[in-house]
Amino acid sequence: MLQGAVGVVARRCSLGPGPGCGKVVARQCCSAARRREWVPPVGRDSGIVVYNSRSRTKESLVLAKDRVATWYSCGPTVYDHAHLGHACSYVRFDIIRRIMTKFFGIEVIMVMGITDIDDKIIKRASEMNMSPVALARIYEEDFKQDMAALKVLPPTVYMRVTENIPQIISFIETVIANGQAYATSQGNVYFDVKSWGKRYGVLTTVSSDTQDEAVNTDKRHVKDFALWKAAKPQELCWTSPWGKGRPGWHIECSTISSAVFGKQLDIHTGGIDLAFPHHENEIAQCEVYHQCEQWGNYFLHSGHLHVKGSQEKMSKSLKNYITVKDFLKKFSSDQFRMYCLRSRYSSAVEFSDKSMDDAKNLLQAISSFIKDANAYIKGQLISDPVREDILWERLANTKVTVKAAFADDFDTSRAVAAIMDLIHHGNRQLKAVTKDAGSPRSSVVYGSIISYIEGFFNALGMSFGERQVALRADNSTVLSNVIDELVQFRTKVRHYALVLPEAAETAQQLMQDRRPLLEACDSLRENLAAFGIHIKVRSCHLLAHLLNPKMKCGQLPHDLR
Numbered sequence: 001m002l003q004g005a006v007g008v009v010a011r012r013c014s015l016g017p018g019p020g021c022g023k024v025v026a027r028q029c030c031s032a033a034r035r036r037e038w039v040p041p042v043g044r045d046s047g048i049v050v051y052n053s054r055s056r057t058k059e060s061l062v063l064a065k066d067r068v069a070t071w072y073s074c075g076p077t078v079y080d081h082a083h084l085g086h087a088c089s090y091v092r093f094d095i096i097r098r099i100m101t102k103f104f105g106i107e108v109i110m111v112m113g114i115t116d117i118d119d120k121i122i123k124r125a126s127e128m129n130m131s132p133v134a135l136a137r138i139y140e141e142d143f144k145q146d147m148a149a150l151k152v153l154p155p156t157v158y159m160r161v162t163e164n165i166p167q168i169i170s171f172i173e174t175v176i177a178n179g180q181a182y183a184t185s186q187g188n189v190y191f192d193v194k195s196w197g198k199r200y201g202v203l204t205t206v207s208s209d210t211q212d213e214a215v216n217t218d219k220r221h222v223k224d225f226a227l228w229k230a231a232k233p234q235e236l237c238w239t240s241p242w243g244k245g246r247p248g249w250h251i252e253c254s255t256i257s258s259a260v261f262g263k264q265l266d267i268h269t270g271g272i273d274l275a276f277p278h279h280e281n282e283i284a285q286c287e288v289y290h291q292c293e294q295w296g297n298y299f300l301h302s303g304h305l306h307v308k309g310s311q312e313k314m315s316k317s318l319k320n321y322i323t324v325k326d327f328l329k330k331f332s333s334d335q336f337r338m339y340c341l342r343s344r345y346s347s348a349v350e351f352s353d354k355s356m357d358d359a360k361n362l363l364q365a366i367s368s369f370i371k372d373a374n375a376y377i378k379g380q381l382i383s384d385p386v387r388e389d390i391l392w393e394r395l396a397n398t399k400v401t402v403k404a405a406f407a408d409d410f411d412t413s414r415a416v417a418a419i420m421d422l423i424h425h426g427n428r429q430l431k432a433v434t435k436d437a438g439s440p441r442s443s444v445v446y447g448s449i450i451s452y453i454e455g456f457f458n459a460l461g462m463s464f465g466e467r468q469v470a471l472r473a474d475n476s477t478v479l480s481n482v483i484d485e486l487v488q489f490r491t492k493v494r495h496y497a498l499v500l501p502e503a504a505e506t507a508q509q510l511m512q513d514r515r516p517l518l519e520a521c522d523s524l525r526e527n528l529a530a531f532g533i534h535i536k537v538r539s540c541h542l543l544a545h546l547l548n549p550k551m552k553c554g555q556l557p558h559d560l561r
């Protein structure tokens, strides 16, 4: 594994002279008025330079904890099949994640939020005459399957919005208590953008200074955005201090990220369309909630995938999309990955048959080189003598170029070009001849080249040659999600069965009534254990307390011991 240069980073404020500036800094050196400037975090330099949308320039990626990156990724809104635009964004970030892990030794802890309640979900569900939650579950599962088919590594955890409503409500309460949001008589809660002032507009140049009174709405100002939306009649909703309703879009990600990582977040990613307003609003909310100066140190945005000749991104609403499933009927995930590798993650890309042909041809060239080199090593391909010294040097240079390209904002196209150049030289030396002159074979250098090239592509989520692994990801992902659902269902049933009233007599009776539920949970746990699935039960003391603060462990139902 190649390791990036690391060192403790204690930096000078980049803002130049000013009160308190110019010395070795933590973040607080800059006045609020100039706060839109990004301040390098204190931590360890990863050895990678990234384009940071927060500072709008390339910066050294400094991680708060040595070789550990906390990463929040905005996930999909699950109301339809994923298309190639989504695939492009998630595959590109998957490549980045793999580069960080495999080439720079960084452990990535990634959280992805799943938007499983929103206007589009509600609309589609009503068209299909089903509940929004059921619809969302179907497309969430579908998304996970598509990602597995594209060999995108799952995040460390997926977090659904609907499973974090109490956390979202309490987050909003804090933003209100900190004076930056207001509830209206109609049961909506808005972020007060105007009074956030110059702090608004971190990622894009937008002004909060609008005099406009909002029309036909209960907002104070046009730019104010919803943290909580009052429910329309018949809509799925949750009870809140502001009445029945549901969360706004931006608050979901702020809450979920904060619930897992607190106020420390190294990397935040999403497609470029999310920079404004979504990420801008997430930043505002989190900085109010955490009362901090800089939430989210690095914002990385992927460029859009366009259909050739179109200015518009591939999108469901524009109906100009190809679903991942349809695409994979014609092409392989390796071919799509190669298509993605050929441009930098942040640039816009055109999708066309020609671009897929180019990706296919490159893969073909790599495969045929690996085949030839293998044949040469085995003595099935006879060649004139090889200049080994040149090849060893080429190989060493390629490794240096690849590492440098990756360290430069994950320049995958330069890295692939370096590999293709190595292949070009490898091929040039393999001059097939019909007559074996008995000269010694240069097996080791070709073996090393193959091993490096295969290692390179495997590290990026692809596979080549004889060692190609048949993926059975689809089934295993479905199974693992089914298990998740089952375990969650069991947890809910147990929690329900364990909540008892204070009055001892009623509690005893209810405990008797609910015993079958707990026994069923118990036997499910035992039965799953037979398949190697172990559900951990919470400690006896905690459960004892839940059940009845006075009850002793031995008195607990079987499942709780």
Ligand SMILES: Nc1ncnc2c1ncn2[C@@H]1O[C@H](COP(=O)(O)OP(=O)(O)OP(=O)(O)O)[C@@H](O)[C@H]1O
Pocket (backbone or CB within 6 Å): 074, 075, 076, 077, 078, 084, 085, 086, 088, 089, 270, 271, 272, 273, 274, 302, 303, 304, 305, 306, 313, 314, 315, 316, 317
């Ligand atoms: N054409 C595209 N190219 C690249 N990334 C895209 C494209 N379309 C969506 N994304 C990204 O996919 C991720 C999930 O997006 P989301 O589920 O919100 O889809 P969406 O933007 O609603 O899609 P659509 O516009 O098709 O309705 C986001 O990070 C978004 O930026």
Ligand SMILES: [Zn+2]
Pocket (backbone or CB within 6 Å): 073, 074, 075, 113, 253, 278
């Ligand atoms: Zn988000």
